[in-house]
Amino acid sequence: MPKHNNSASRLHSLFSQLQGHTDQTQVLAGWVQAFAITESTPKRQAIEVARRLESVHRELGLVRSGMNQATYSPSLYEGAISSCEEAASPMLLASTWNNVRQYLTPQNLLSLEFCSEILPDEEAVISSEELAEILGLVADLREAAQSENIPTSLQALLLHHVELIQRAVAAYPITGVKALREAAQTGLGELVESKGAVAEHSNTEAVSKLSKTWKKVSDVADGALKVDKLIQVGHKAWNLIETLWNSTP
Secondary structure (H helix, E strand, O other), X not given: OOOOOOHHHHHHHHHHHHHHOOOOOEHHHHHHHHOOOOOOOHHHHHHHHHHHHHHHHHHHHHHHHHHHHOOOOHHHOHHHHHHHHHXXXXXXXXXXXXXXXXXXXXXXXXXXXXXXXXXXXXXXXXXXHHHHXXXXXXXXXXXXXXXXXXXXXXXXXXXXXXXXXXXXXXXHHHHOHHHHHHHHHHHHHHHHHOHHHHHOOOOOHHHHHHHHHHHHHHHHHHHHEOOOHHHOOHHHHHHHHHHHHHHOO
């Protein structure tokens, strides 16, 4: 178990899991397995993999920034971070795994592990049970949105929020609690913009399940935070949204 939970520790865990692929494994197939992507067509798989790799690059950038701020010599970590960026390049998706493996040397992984020890412990680990509970609520929300007699535009909004949460849970192993927080903040903003349309159907099962699902997401995200306490989403924000729905003429 890593001592700290931060961008570097999550990336070290991800890259360490990739050692089981053979050199002739297609890179796309390797990442599909690593990210547990369920899309059935290569085109959709490539889109999802590219999205996750973008998150990997974002986290590598945070590691670089954090190490710079910690005033460690770049020669101690820059080579490892740059190699990991090469390993996670979407340009390699059509090639074989030996093109990725060359960058994931034991030395580079060790450097990344040292970064995880140096950088702050940013958040608690969210349990698989809590993530499964969120996905269960999302499944209930999807079913209600598709089965209830609600306008097509509202159904589309609810299903978009289903997608927002599913993507956030999928991104959690890479980006941590940020994935859930950013999804919740996006969802909150969209619901403020659409308050009139949602308020008209606030008594429906689908809207009730939407609120319940987002409250769970925000509670789990806020509970995992160890830093940036001022940027919590929390129950209060979602209670405010419900108040807006109920007060909309």
